[in-house]
Amino acid sequence: MKTADVVVIGAGVVGSSCALIMAEAGLKVIVVDRGPIAGGTTGAGEGNIMVSDKEIVPEIELAVRSRDAWFEIADRIGNNFELHAKGGIALSRTDVGMAGLRKLAAHQSAHGIETIEVDGARLRELEPHMNPEIETAIHYPGDGQCQPMLSAAYFLRTVRHLKGEVWQRTEVLGFSKDKDGAITGVRTAREEISTRYVVNATGTWAGDIARLAGSELSIMPRRGFILVTTPAPKLIHHKVYDADYVANVASDSPELQSSAVVEGTESGTILIGASRERIGFDSRMNMAALERLAKQAISVFPVLSKLELLRVYHGFRPYSPDHLPVIGEDANVKGLFHCAGHEGAGIGTAPGSGELLTAMILGKPTFMDATPFLPSRFQGVA
Numbered sequence: 001m002k003t004a005d006v007v008v009i010g011a012g013v014v015g016s017s018c019a020l021i022m023a024e025a026g027l028k029v030i031v032v033d034r035g036p037i038a039g040g041t042t043g044a045g046e047g048n049i050m051v052s053d054k055e056i057v058p059e060i061e062l063a064v065r066s067r068d069a070w071f072e073i074a075d076r077i078g079n080n081f082e083l084h085a086k087g088g089i090a091l092s093r094t095d096v097g098m099a100g101l102r103k104l105a106a107h108q109s110a111h112g113i114e115t116i117e118v119d120g121a122r123l124r125e126l127e128p129h130m131n132p133e134i135e136t137a138i139h140y141p142g143d144g145q146c147q148p149m150l151s152a153a154y155f156l157r158t159v160r161h162l163k164g165e166v167w168q169r170t171e172v173l174g175f176s177k178d179k180d181g182a183i184t185g186v187r188t189a190r191e192e193i194s195t196r197y198v199v200n201a202t203g204t205w206a207g208d209i210a211r212l213a214g215s216e217l218s219i220m221p222r223r224g225f226i227l228v229t230t231p232a233p234k235l236i237h238h239k240v241y242d243a244d245y246v247a248n249v250a251s252d253s254p255e256l257q258s259s260a261v262v263e264g265t266e267s268g269t270i271l272i273g274a275s276r277e278r279i280g281f282d283s284r285m286n287m288a289a290l291e292r293l294a295k296q297a298i299s300v301f302p303v304l305s306k307l308e309l310l311r312v313y314h315g316f317r318p319y320s321p322d323h324l325p326v327i328g329e330d331a332n333v334k335g336l337f338h339c340a341g342h343e344g345a346g347i348g349t350a351p352g353s354g355e356l357l358t359a360m361i362l363g364k365p366t367f368m369d370a371t372p373f374l375p376s377r378f379q380g381v382a
């Protein structure tokens, strides 16, 4: 029988980050995914590594450490995934909106995030094509960007170099346990792997894996559409978003929410988001959402009305009941560690999540207090 120190289920950005950090710590890792690398939500992500939209202290701490960890990983394994410090701009056209942004920026500054209020003249230097009616905004130089699919692929290439294995197109079917209920193995469509530790990094499907192991975990899908324009010369230099975006991220409403989030990519295409809907795994097109996104984006960058759309796609953000990720050992199944439910921040916060989980498995101190992320906050102990 195959043996591993850790089996990571899920080859998205979260699973690949966990696998990389664990392999670098000397653990023998096998990653198992029923599809290809980045075939889940990771393949739909825009790749923002954002500190600017984080509001509460645990997610600020996780996001700031993760952002730094992204650049450290690139130094260690090479930057083959378009990582760069792009910077973000949060704007509002109302006094109330700007007051909210200033309050948030003051709170974030107190927790180590660089924030700079800019006037119209400076805004025009940063983004020459922005609507001239927008007169003030907050600039976040610390926001970054990567290409998420390339990131997962290169992380897993390094895992293979470190004697780990990546099993694609291999479904996890169940678990073996000892008489005390602790994990001893993972049954897959290929063969069983003997292991004491399992990382459940299956994003929106994390509840299914918890159930397979005899526990429960509430992770649900939140649909988002992205519009992609045809490639254009560099028109937009930062990630630019309307203040409503932060409110929408935190909102509990099941209704369609959208606010302009616009950014250019290395290849010249421009990505326009971000819609949020809680309607399960419904993959039908929502023209109303797409029209709203396009109108909102054009109101920030009128130049966009001259571009053609190349395509539209959607993905399902994995979210937990309190919108924080679930990172830590299952309350009912010893040896099963969850790392899922990162919602719209899974790309940005993947490396920090992997560091937390690796420390937990190795019994080492974590870089922050991980209590707010523990699965036991939702799980009744059986």
Ligand SMILES: Cc1cc2nc3c(=O)[nH]c(=O)nc-3n(C[C@H](O)[C@H](O)[C@H](O)COP(=O)(O)OP(=O)(O)OC[C@H]3O[C@@H](n4cnc5c(N)ncnc54)[C@H](O)[C@@H]3O)c2cc1C
Residues within 6 Å of the ligand: 009, 010, 011, 012, 013, 014, 015, 032, 033, 034, 035, 036, 037, 038, 039, 040, 041, 042, 043, 044, 045, 046, 047, 048, 049, 050, 170, 171, 172, 173, 201, 202, 203, 204, 205, 209, 223, 224, 225, 226, 273, 314, 315, 316, 317, 318, 339, 340, 341, 342, 343, 344, 345, 346, 347, 348, 349
């Ligand atoms: C439109 C959109 C834009 C986004 N933009 C950003 C952004 O700019 N920045 C950001 O930080 N986040 C963004 N996100 C969120 C981000 O994409 C997710 O948080 C992140 O990709 C989740 O990664 P994951 O590895 O947890 O899950 P996934 O990428 O979904 O990976 C889970 C994997 O588990 C596998 N799996 C499931 N069940 C099994 C099984 N039984 N056996 C084997 N394998 C299994 C799946 O095949 C899948 O590959 C965006 C999301 C959407 C939808």
